[in-house]
Amino acid sequence: MAVFHADLAARSVPRYTSYPTAAEFTETVGAAEHRAALDALRPNDRISLYLHIPYCHEICWYCGCNTGPVGRASRLDIYVDALVAEIGVVADRARGRVSHVHFGGGSPNALSPDQFERVVAAVRAGFRFTPDAEWAAELDPRHLDADFCRMLAGNGVSRVSLGAQTFDLGIQAKINRLQPFRMVARCVEDLRRAGIAHVNLDLMYGLPGQTLDTIARTVRQARDLAPDRVAMFGYAHLPRMLPRQRMIEDSQLPDAEARFWQSILARDLWLEEGLRPIGFDHYARPDDTLALAAANGKLRRNFQGFTDDDADAVIGLGASSISLFPGLITQTEKHVGRYRMKVQNGCLGTTRGIRRSVDDQRRGAVIERLLCDGRVDLVELGWPPAVAAQVMADVAPKLAPMLERGLIRRHGTELIILPNGEPYARLAAAAFDTFRAAAGDRFSKAV
Numbered sequence: 018m019a020v021f022h023a024d025l026a027a028r029s030v031p032r033y034t035s036y037p038t039a040a041e042f043t044e045t046v047g048a049a050e051h052r053a054a055l056d057a058l059r060p061n062d063r064i065s066l067y068l069h070i071p072y073c074h075e076i077c078w079y080c081g082c083n084t085g086p087v088g089r090a091s092r093l094d095i096y097v098d099a100l101v102a103e104i105g106v107v108a109d110r111a112r113g114r115v116s117h118v119h120f121g122g123g124s125p126n127a128l129s130p131d132q133f134e135r136v137v138a139a140v141r142a143g144f145r146f147t148p149d150a151e152w153a154a155e156l157d158p159r160h161l162d163a164d165f166c167r168m169l170a171g172n173g174v175s176r177v178s179l180g181a182q183t184f185d186l187g188i189q190a191k192i193n194r195l196q197p198f199r200m201v202a203r204c205v206e207d208l209r210r211a212g213i214a215h216v217n218l219d220l221m222y223g224l225p226g227q228t229l230d231t232i233a234r235t236v237r238q239a240r241d242l243a244p245d246r247v248a249m250f251g252y253a254h255l256p257r258m259l260p261r262q263r264m265i266e267d268s269q270l271p272d273a274e275a276r277f278w279q280s281i282l283a284r285d286l287w288l289e290e291g292l293r294p295i296g297f298d299h300y301a302r303p304d305d306t307l308a309l310a311a312a313n314g315k316l317r318r319n320f321q322g323f324t325d326d327d328a329d330a331v332i333g334l335g336a337s338s339i340s341l342f343p344g345l346i347t348q349t350e351k352h353v354g355r356y357r358m359k360v361q362n363g364c365l366g367t368t369r370g371i372r373r374s375v376d377d378q379r380r381g382a383v384i385e386r387l388l389c390d391g392r393v394d395l396v397e398l399g400w401p402p403a404v405a406a407q408v409m410a411d412v413a414p415k416l417a418p419m420l421e422r423g424l425i426r427r428h429g430t431e432l433i434i435l436p437n438g439e440p441y442a443r444l445a446a447a448a449f450d451t452f453r454a455a456a457g458d459r460f461s462k463a464v
């Protein structure tokens with residue numbers, strides 16, 4: 018039985034799609050470090066490619082992504098020229114074999130079919146692939162037609178994520194994202210008819226005007242689309258950092274307790290449907306590779322959220338994209354104009370990042386296992402026993418509020434998140450984060 022703890026739910030903590038998080042990136046890391054990390058990849062390393070398309074036809078007010086309006090059609094051609102140039106520069110250096118390609122954004126279907134195919138051709142020409150490489154794309158249902166679906170399937174895309182968020186038209190109006198259920202249902206039909214086997218849905222809780230009733234109705238409608246996976250993200254309202262969110266009135270937002278029960282209801286309804294819980298905000302059919310990875314302790318967490326992608330490195334391509342190597346995280350220039358200048362001159366577009374010390378990598382592994390498995394033992398992860406014991410002693414005061422309320426359990430160097438503690442998993446992870454002391458309110462609420 019879930020219990021709402023106001024003091025815990027109100028705390029601001031990262032989503033930990035990396036550790037250290039992007040908030041720790043600085044300009045002391047740049048193209049030279051990125052180049053060295055690419056050069057260090059070995060021929061048999063598995064690599065994952067993330068391609069960022071920072072454009073959308075319409076901008077949703079809740080959006081926290083790096084994206085802007087499409088505007089003139091030539092803007093996209095110019096961006097694709099730059100992206101193809103960057104793919105060439107990176108592919109010339111990076112050895113290794115690509116096991117996963119993910120198009121995100123923004124909206125990859127802001128591109129025309131021809132533009133999308135140009136990017137695919139550049140990726141195929143530049144890199145080597147594993148036989149099981151998966152191609153996936155995030156799509157905006159408002160601008161998706163059957164031709165685009167066929168083009169995706171023809172280019173090997175076998176998994177897509179549709180941004181649905183909510184099927185309540187009143188809430189859609191409050192977030193500037195009008196897309197009736199029948200529109201999304203038609204997209205799902207077009208995708209499946211084109212031969213795209215796996216369709217995921219992205220939904221949200223904590224949106225303006227959202228209630229338990231609207232959550233329940235949305236989940237019931239979403240169920241009829243038989244998604245392979247569902248991501249149920251909590252809306253992070255950070256209007257000081259994201260000006261477009263100022264269009265959303267604070268007074269319309271559910272409070273911390275309402276958000277908590279919305280997330281619990283969504284979880285209960287998806288479990289009733291037979292989906293398996295994956296981490297703190299994903300659900301998957303039992304036969305989906307994400308559920309299988311979770312069952313086998315192979316679930317991972319990266320910039321796309323919970324994933325079964327087991328690559329040794331993630332290479333980001335496109336403005337603002339992030340690359341992840343064992344000892345380094347880098348980010349490419351966010352400003353599209355400056356990004357183009359850099360990559361069209363044959364340079365990497367890297368502008369910032371962070372070196373990951375051995376301690377960062379160990380803590381990152383603890384945070385990842387806690388969020389993916391709900392359990393971690395520092396010694397099993399390879400920490401020297403004395404160091405592990407010291408770290409557990411150091412984090413004990415931070416974990417005490419969760420321990421006292423029966424949300425977690427500790428045995429020596431092992432930490433377990435109990436079923437009641439699952440909604441607060443990110444708080445347990447944050448105890449191991451050495452950067453958080455002065456973070457303030459830069460992150461979403463814990464629930």
Ligand code: SF4
Nearest residue numbers: 073076077080122123
């Ligand atoms: S379509 Fe997606 S990326 Fe584009 S503005 Fe809306 S939420 Fe953001």
